Amino acid sequence: MKHAPTFPTTATEPLAGEPTPSALGFSMPAEFATHAACWMLWPQRPDTWRYGAKPAQQAFVDVAVAIAESETVFVGVNDEQYENARNQLPAHIRVVELSSNDAWMRDVGPTFITHPDGRLAMVDWEFNAWGGLKEGLYFPWDKDKRIRCKISEMLGIQRFEAPLVLEGGAIHVDGEGTLITTEECLLNPNRNPEMSRATIEHWLQEYLGVSHIIWLPRGCYLDETDGHVDNLCCFIAPGHVALTWCEDEQDPQSAICREALRVLENATDAQGRRLTIHKLPQPGPLHIADDEASGIDRLNSSHPRLPGDRMAGSYVNFYISNSVIVMPLLDPRYDEKAKGILSRLFPTKRVIGVTAREILLGGGNIHCITQQQPRV
Known part of the structure; x- marks a missing residue:
């Protein structure tokens, strides 16, 4: 993939003496904590x-409508698509003009953090389109880099710029x-090549208020995000995780799942608890x-999508809202089984x-296109 030079891909140190969110008492709530809202973006990119x-x-409308049953949904839209989005989305879903390069709010949007005194703030990570100039999925990503700043101003909350x-x-x-994260992603040289594991752990602790990090080796097979954990494994409650599971030992995904299982079975959380692991079947394989x-623009500056390419489908890529779980339907052979498991895991x-x-x-799923804003 060829790109023209653009924004820097490495982050800078915080200003000397500037306190980090953790030092100020902020931390990131779990997704299963109560939300004030969910943020999404509107898809329009032709490549x-x-x-x-x-x-x-x-599909985005269907996701927004489902989530809006239990919490406010904001959908950010580029100006040229504003009227179309407003007419497609129901009136109770809030459409705001918020320009982006693509629609992956989980990755380009803010990570919200909260304070015991009731304050809401956000972490503004560096973003390089999943790999930068050589391995990134599209170019440019200038609008994506501004989204967090814009949302912080819309909400009137503090924004912490992270050096990661x-x-x-x-x-x-x-x-x-x-x-919980993966080595495949956060230790990938296309993210923070100048940083050691210890340095990355330090900044995660300082900006998210965590004290213990569990590293899984890899994410899902052929995941173009370089192994995002949200497609493989997620917390569903304190001490409980959901893990995608492949029974077919001939499938490359099987070894990835078993690696992750070994790590999780031997791990404890920050409170010293052993983890309870709940397996969700893998759909597909899907191609x-x-x-x-067809119908996709083929550009040198974007990730190709070709016939026969395997997609990293996973039922773990669901969204936990206040009163509903919004899950992807991906494979009629496994949809009902996965839905039944999630119903048992979230009985309320x-x-x-x-x-x-x-x-x-497009390369992701429901969790990838959503970002929760916690209630404070």
Whole structure:
């Protein structure tokens, strides 16, 4: 992939003497804590989404409507798509003009943090489009880099600029001091090549208020995000995680799942608890069909999407809202089984399945296009 030079891809140290969020008492709540709202972005990029993003837009509408059953939903839209989005989305979903390069709010949006005194703030990570000039998924990413600053001004909250290239999908926390991530992503030289594991752990602790980090070796097979943990494993409650699981030992995903299981079985969280692991079946394997690869602009500056390419489908890529779980429907062979497991894991919430293949064709899924704003 060829790119022209653009923004720097490495972060800088905080100003000397400037306190970090952790030093001020802020920390990141778990996704299963109560939300005030959910933030999303509107898909329109023609080299990511086929046929002018019309099929993907319908899937995004379905996700927004499902989440809006239990919390306020904001959808950020580029000016040229504002009227279209406003007409497609129900009136109770808030449409705001918020320009972006693509629609992955989990990764380009803020990581919200809270303070015991009731304050809300955010972490503004460095963003380099999942790999920078040589390995990133698209170019440019200038609008994406401004999203966090804009949301902080819209909400009137403090924004902490972190000295770390990181996307929101690369981390999950339990809200009690534990963070889970993958070596494949955060130790990838296309993110923070000048930083050691210890340095990365230090900044995660300082900006998210965590004290214990669990490192899984790899993310899902052929995940173009370089192994985001939110496609493989997530916290569903203190001491409990959901893990995607592949029974077929001939599938490369099987070894990844078993590696992760070994780490999780031998891990404890920040409170000293052993983890309870709940397996979700892997859909597929899923591949891009010939007709699904058509209608996409082919640009040298973006990740190609070709017929036969395997997609990193996972039922772990669901969203936990206040009263519903919004999960992707990806494979009729496994959809109901996955839905049943999630219903048992979240007995007080209603599980809503959304047909999500169009989102997966763009490279992610429901968790990837959402970002929770905690209630304070």
